[in-house]
Amino acid sequence: MSQGAGQAATVSLRNSVGSKLEVAKHGAHVLTWSPGVNEESVLFVSPAAKFGPQDAIRGGIPICFPQFGPRGALEQHGFCRKNNDWAIAKQDEKSVEFELKDSESTRASAWPHTFQVNYLVELTDEGNLATKMKVKNTGSEQFTFTCALHTYFGVGDISSTSVEGLRGCEYEDSLQGGKVLQEQEDAIRFEGEVDRVYGPTPQGDESGEDGEGTAEIEIKDQSHKRRICIFKSSSFPDAVVWNPWIEKSQKMADLPDDAYKRFVCVEVGAIRQPVSLQPQQEWEASQAISVKS
Numbered sequence: 140m141s142q143g144a145g146q147a148a149t150v151s152l153r154n155s156v157g158s159k160l161e162v163a164k165h166g167a168h169v170l171t172w173s174p175g176v177n178e179e180s181v182l183f184v185s186p187a188a189k190f191g192p193q194d195a196i197r198g199g200i201p202i203c204f205p206q207f208g209p210r211g212a213l214e215q216h217g218f219c220r221k222n223n224d225w226a227i228a229k230q231d232e233k234s235v236e237f238e239l240k241d242s243e244s245t246r247a248s249a250w251p252h253t254f255q256v257n258y259l260v261e262l263t264d265e266g267n268l269a270t271k272m273k274v275k276n277t278g279s280e281q282f283t284f285t286c287a288l289h290t291y292f293g294v295g296d297i298s299s300t301s302v303e304g305l306r307g308c309e310y311e312d313s314l315q316g317g318k319v320l321q322e323q324e325d326a327i328r329f330e331g332e333v334d335r336v337y338g339p340t341p342q343g344d345e346s347g348e349d350g351e352g353t354a355e356i357e358i359k360d361q362s363h364k365r366r367i368c369i370f371k372s373s374s375f376p377d378a379v380v381w382n383p384w385i386e387k388s389q390k391m392a393d394l395p396d397d398a399y400k401r402f403v404c405v406e407v408g409a410i411r412q413p414v415s416l417q418p419q420q421e422w423e424a425s426q427a428i429s430v431k432s
């Protein structure tokens with residue numbers, strides 16, 4: 140455990156070809172991921188991010204659980220991302236698994252259930268970032284939850300960035316009070332604030348002919364001349380596309396006013412249809428991210 144991003148206690152992983160990543164114990168929050176030697180992190184972390192015990196870190200991969208956004212009685216995006224009680228369950232050179240169980244404070248919240256979340260973060264031999272989230276109902280009553288891996292992807296310039304793979308998909312437009320629309324475009328481009336929950340999104344094919352599969356969603360970043368490929372399991376049926384643009388950025392104390400130009404959030408999750416777990420039942424979902432030029 141060391142101090143990363145200036146202030147957070149972190150775990151660092153590095154593979155034999157020089158790929159590396161860093162995860163803060165606070166929130167089991169992936170902060171940086173560099174797929175190649177001497178490459179900058181693909182993930183955006185705000186230069187004004189806060190790392191205190193009560194803060195949600197602005198950037199990287201916050202875990203939204205057991206509530207996505209304002210869809211329930213809890214605070215926005217649930218209590219996991221601000222939680223300091225994550226323990227390290229397992230760790231080796233390539234992976235680290237975090238574990239969070241219900242505590243006095245979670246039981247006193249508007250979601251008072253008995254649960255266990257395990258979150259595995261792995262650096263693959265190819266330098267890709269693979270994550271797996273497991274939720275177990277360890278109590279004696281059924282519960283429901285929504286969740287997301289709220290990834291902030293760094294881009295060279297949001298104006299020459301597009302998100303692809305969602306054409307034909309239904310989405311709730313948060314900027315129009317959740318109005319349900321259907322995506323007409325092959326490429327979602329950014330000329331203002333975008334805040335949408337797509338779902339269910341089309342499934343990709345991890346075993347494609349070239350052995351590399353077909354990503355569900357791709358971010359095309361023309362400035363960096365790269366594509367970020369997002370693979371997700373079917374238990375993450377939904378995907379959020381979010382960029383705050385200028386006015387919202389100006390209102391966010393932990394984001395410089397012009398920082399919206401340098402990231403896009405594509406967040407895989409189980410959002411539109413809450414997941415229901417019976418006592419002792421488990422749920423599991425995964426995401427893998429790779430970068431191609």
Ligand SMILES: O=P(O)(O)OC[C@H]1O[C@@H](O)[C@H](O)[C@@H](O)[C@@H]1O
Pocket residue numbers: 195208215216289313334335379381406
């Ligand atoms: O400021 P927060 O709580 O981290 O949320 C950031 C954004 O997170 C996104 O997931 C939501 O769709 C947006 O509506 C929200 O503004």
